[in-house]
Amino acid sequence: MYLSYFGLSEKPFSIAPNPEYLFLSERHKEALAHLTFGLGDAGGFVLLTGEVGTGKTTVTRCMLEQLSDSTQVAFILNPALNELELLASICDELKIRYKKSETSLKDLTDKIKSRLLKNHQAGGHTLLIIDEAQHLSAAVLEQLRLLTNLETNTKKLLQIILVGQPELQQLLKRNDLRQLAQRITARYHLLPLNESQVFAYIQHRIFKAGGQTQLFEMGSIKLIHQLTAGIPRLINLLCDRALMGAYSNQYPLVTKAVVKKAAAEVLPDQVTEQKVSSNGAKWVWWFAGVAMLLSGFALSYVF
Template sequence: MYLDYFGLKENPFSIAPNPDFLFMSERHKEALAHLSFGLGETGGFVLLTGEVGTGKTTVSRALLKQLPENTQVAMVLNPSLTELELLATVCDELKIDYDKTSFSVKDFGDAIRQRLLENHWAGGNTMLLIDEAQHLSVEVLEQLRLLTNFETDTRKLLRVVLIGQPELQQKLKQPILRQLAQRITARYHLLPLTVNEVEAYIRHRLRVAGCERPLFSRALVKQLHSAAEGIPRVINLLCDRALLAAYGHDQMVVDKKALKQAIAEIALSEPKATGLSLGYLATGALLGGLLLAAFYWGPRLLTPLVEPQPQASPAISASALDKQRLQAQQLAMQQQAAQREQVQQQQQQWQRLKASSILPDRSWQLLLRSWGYDVPISQASCSLVTAIDLHCLSLNGGEKVLREVNLPAVVALEDQGERFYAVIRHWGAKVELWLGEQSMLVSEQWLGQRWQGEFQVLWQPPQGFDGVLKQGNQGQAVYWLEQSLSLIQGQAPRQTFSFDQQLSQQVRQFQQQNNLNADGIAGVFTLLRLNQQIYVDQPRLQEMN
């Protein structure tokens, strides 16, 4: 609609994948290097995770492009499969004939092993790439591990690339999957783009589309980066809508007004769209092709996102340009009417969402899931966690204490006199909540108005810990403490089971380095901070500096 107006050969910000617009930021290049290194080893698994829209597909396509020509690749794009369905899909991808009526797991395994050997004897490699791997069941993941058992004396015959959202990392921490986790030779978590990378990203896509002049100022890029939180797919949506708004206003560059309108139109503005999930937004827009499909139900999305505009005057020039501008205005008005209807539906959905969370069991199920344990809702409670070497900890103190603990937490909230439960999963520029099965972003102000400051977390105390460790104590917990501190402080462990003066000094040094009360006594908060540095794979509320 605006291509001729800005001198563009094609849409620079289409969310459809187009290899001509491939942009590899430094972190994308780093991710590619990690995966390539892992695949170059003796074989096994490599892991790529990241939030929706951060560019995992970009990295995977770049990885496929640089594979040797003698590599046969099997791709699984729908991972919601049973063990037999997975093996059948692998056979289909590797062009292996099989009997669809009678093949067993063993038959599939034998056929796949034969093809792997044939490729190896021919001097080639075989790779299996699975997207959206967080949806794989434990049974299917275990079957994948068994496939990587096929090997020669020097190398594995199958390399497996798992691509998924952050939940995949937690799933792989389950004890039942520990053998698979040990075979991961490289892993990388893809973060959103920085401000500088967003600026380069926008400039690159405009240049490929035929526009050399800057349409977005540096100051505008900073605002756009903040609104999209650095997620490329959302950046595309914003830029596309901002260019359309500038075109509708007869402007040759995008200004703050046009960007503000774009943010409002895709429900990213803070006052009216708190609770929006960017990942859901991007995925919804991609699949549905409609802007309104990108809304995540939010607690404050209660008013129209864009004020109604006056009816366009019928006195319109017959020129093609004016006709296009009229079409743009009419489209905007249709969207505004649809948004008003959407608001009512969102209010109803928010009420249903709260009603489904009036008991804490669903929140406990979600909290356990963040630690990698998927349990039935009937078993999700504090009474279960001791069986999986976790312990419940109830604390008070609001944001300050929760940030210090730095763990996902179950909280009780109250909205319009209704009490319900949620999981605070991440605390950054906004707070990410899990409510039911939905993820949502809210402001600190919104949360503070509904939260009294009490919360519960899961953590891993050392065996034998009864609340405090100090001089004179003995046992396994003391041994763990000395071993852990020695590891962090670069000292040779003494392997002592007695809490002596030297260990007290080690504790005091650690407390000073971590802005804790330096009394030489290891209490809950000291051990929580120590856990963050020892157990690098445990979930965190916010990233460590």
């Protein structure tokens, strides 16, 4: 492996959402602040959206580490469920006992509400996080809204964080979901990293993994940004393969050539798109030059 070769104690570019490796760009700081603000509010729903691989789950896990011990959390990772299955999953997460052979929406709802009241009376909080929430059906979302109806004069007894891709924003614009949309007290859309943030991101992860020096040439980092569009998950995939490539060739640094070869292996679509874009730009300049020459000839003829 390349770890000892580059002086690393562990792999710096794992795609696992490890909060210890969270790079708090300005955008990630804002996302974390919005989640924290939403949880401190009296409302029922908080919304976090972003493209695939931008770091939504990692931000969410970082937020979880900041919660007090008095907060009981239910974390749903597979929301492709019907109403009954979702309520059963919430009960499983909150360790609420129920007879699986004799369940109904009313039975499970009553048990969940009983737990919410018990937590509140004990001075605690209850939080439900649903990842990949763009897969929720309208019926399930309405069932979630009904769960937040239980409240005191000052706060909801259940707070819900919906984490999902941009399609979730469109889903919540449906007219039949307007009641839920009106209960969202904080929302944030997480954007990819820009070029300077990609440089800082790569250095951050190398340092976290025990590295003490820069392992990527500046030109290679610029290319990484272009190929990945600043999406952290793609950056991790590409950088991990590029480090392996540099190690195989016994290079002290990751070069642009190494990045290109690594991208062809793990990001073939991005490499193809960049070539098409680059060739397209060359043809645009070629036609522009021809047009200028023809214009010059035309002017000479007129005068």
